[in-house]
Amino acid sequence: MRIRLGAALASVLTISIGLIVLLGLLLPDDLEGAAGLVDATQEITAILLQIVTITVALTIIIGVFNLLTVHASRTARRGRGAIYSLVLLISFIAVLLTYVSDPDESTVLLETVQFSVESALAGLVLFALVYGAYRMMHERVTWARLLFVVVMLVVLIGALPFTNADGFRTMRDWLLEIPVSAGARGLLIGIALATIVTGVRVLIGVDRSYRE
Amino acid sequence: MDQTTVQVLSILILLVTLVLVAVPIRRKYALRRIAAYERMPELTGLAIESNRPLHISFGSVGIGGGSTLLALASADLAYHLSQRAAIGDVSPLISVADTSALPLGQDTLRRAYEARGLANRYRANNVRWYPAGGRSLAFAAAITGLMSTENVSSNVLVGRYGPELALMMDASNRRGLPTIAVSDQLEGQAIAYALTDTPLIGEEIFAAPAYLNDDGKQISESVAVDILRYGVILVMLVGLILELAEGS
Numbered sequence: 001m002r003i004r005l006g007a008a009l010a011s012v013l014t015i016s017i018g019l020i021v022l023l024g025l026l027l028p029d030d031l032e033g034a035a036g037l038v039d040a041t042q043e044i045t046a047i048l049l050q051i052v053t054i055t056v057a058l059t060i061i062i063g064v065f066n067l068l069t070v071h072a073s074r075t076a077r078r079g080r081g082a083i084y085s086l087v088l089l090i091s092f093i094a095v096l097l098t099y100v101s102d103p104d105e106s107t108v109l110l111e112t113v114q115f116s117v118e119s120a121l122a123g124l125v126l127f128a129l130v131y132g133a134y135r136m137m138h139e140r141v142t143w144a145r146l147l148f149v150v151v152m153l154v155v156l157i158g159a160l161p162f163t164n165a166d167g168f169r170t171m172r173d174w175l176l177e178i179p180v181s182a183g184a185r186g187l188l189i190g191i192a193l194a195t196i197v198t199g200v201r202v203l204i205g206v207d208r209s210y211r212e
Numbered sequence: 213m214d215q216t217t218v219q220v221l222s223i224l225i226l227l228v229t230l231v232l233v234a235v236p237i238r239r240k241y242a243l244r245r246i247a248a249y250e251r252m253p254e255l256t257g258l259a260i261e262s263n264r265p266l267h268i269s270f271g272s273v274g275i276g277g278g279s280t281l282l283a284l285a286s287a288d289l290a291y292h293l294s295q296r297a298a299i300g301d302v303s304p305l306i307s308v309a310d311t312s313a314l315p316l317g318q319d320t321l322r323r324a325y326e327a328r329g330l331a332n333r334y335r336a337n338n339v340r341w342y343p344a345g346g347r348s349l350a351f352a353a354a355i356t357g358l359m360s361t362e363n364v365s366s367n368v369l370v371g372r373y374g375p376e377l378a379l380m381m382d383a384s385n386r387r388g389l390p391t392i393a394v395s396d397q398l399e400g401q402a403i404a405y406a407l408t409d410t411p412l413i414g415e416e417i418f419a420a421p422a423y424l425n426d427d428g429k430q431i432s433e434s435v436a437v438d439i440l441r442y443g444v445i446l447v448m449l450v451g452l453i454l455e456l457a458e459g460s
Contacts, residue, residue, distance in 0.1 A: 114350070
């Protein structure tokens with residue numbers, strides 16, 4: 001069997017660092033007879049986590065470089081949507097220059113443009129959902145889809161401030177408290193279990209992401 | 213529950229999981245049908261035949277935080293899809309909202325091309341970062357634009373999404389693009405379920421290697437999750453019975 005040195009090194013590093021961090025997080029502070037080991041492990045864990053934080057912060061530079069190269073090449077090619085890429089590049093330079101000359105002005109720019117556009121988009125989410133529900137029923141009516149739309153309507157009506165909609169309000173509260181809460185917990189438990197299994201796979205080197 | 217109990221339970225669960233994942237499965241284990249995984253080869257085929265890129269998005273997952281393992285699972289799924297789509301003339305596109313997921317996405321695409329012996333066709337710019345903004349709505353807007361400007365053939369939206377997923381799904385549906393979506397956030401998951409014909413649900417995203425790997429050797433993860441799930445159900449039932457017995 002042929003073993004690549006780089007891949008083996010990556011596996012050894014990942015497994016050993018993973019185990020050290022895990023030990024650092026799991027070992028109790030007051031472990032009898034091993035106080036020195038616990039302190040050392042926790043110190044190494046803290047340093048490793050700091051390195052992760054710094055590395056993640058550095059990826060922002062990679063992200064900005066990626067964004068600029070993608071849009072600069074599209075603008076140069078005059079491909080589809082080149083005008084939007086050009087607007088992005090001009091906006092980027094403008095915000096950068098504004099920030100250098102007056103950081104406060106840059107924040108105002110962000111608040112007046114970015115936040116308002118995002119708020120408008122947030123408003124559109126409701127219409128997208130209602131259209132989605134319509135589309136769903138228009139295509140094919142199944143019991144699951146019917147139940148989904150009925151529950152959605154009950155919850156929406158129950159949330160409205162009508163004086164004579166107590167029945168809907170009670171139904172809405174029950175739905176949110178019992179079935180929705182139970183379903184949500186079920187989903188979250190499932191995700192948590194799968195996360196643990198994936199973590200263990202990474203820890204024992206079964207995951208292929210750093211082996212190739 | 214005090215800290216020591218939590219630590220002992222964590223170690224116990226880790227050990228059980230370790231045994232379940234590490235021990236090879238000798239019995240033939242039939243995976244249950246998941247429509248979304250059955251449809252994925254169709255999406256890669258569509259991308260190759262139509263000469264249009266397959267778009268895979270990780271949403272706002274990132275490395276170094278609470279979504280690290282979800283990011284790895286999303287990357288695993290992207291690897292299998294990219295590997296299949298790599299033989300086409302047009303490269304798959306991967307989009308991320310968190311900069312820490314950008315190197316992961318690039319490495320995933322590179323490995324997919326290398327696995328096909330086509331490393332020279334890999335382009336780092338086919339993995340793109342779109343800033344998320346405060347509520348990921350800027351990211352959603354960018355993705356709706358991407359569907360149009362890059363003329364994508366279909367979307368696989370896996371990872372972490374909130375209500376903004378509705379905008380992406382709406383744009384995708386209007387264009388008639390086949391879309392598979394899943395999120396670890398409840399709002400995103402609800403929208404994914406409602407607006408796509410073939411959603412993945414919750415932890416199913418972690419089962420990608422078992423379903424998409426051609427050799428069928430990576431099913432131990434799915435089996436481990438199933439056994440752990442039954443364990444949790446058992447603990448809940450025992451707890452319920454004890455509670456009822458105490459009450460009566």
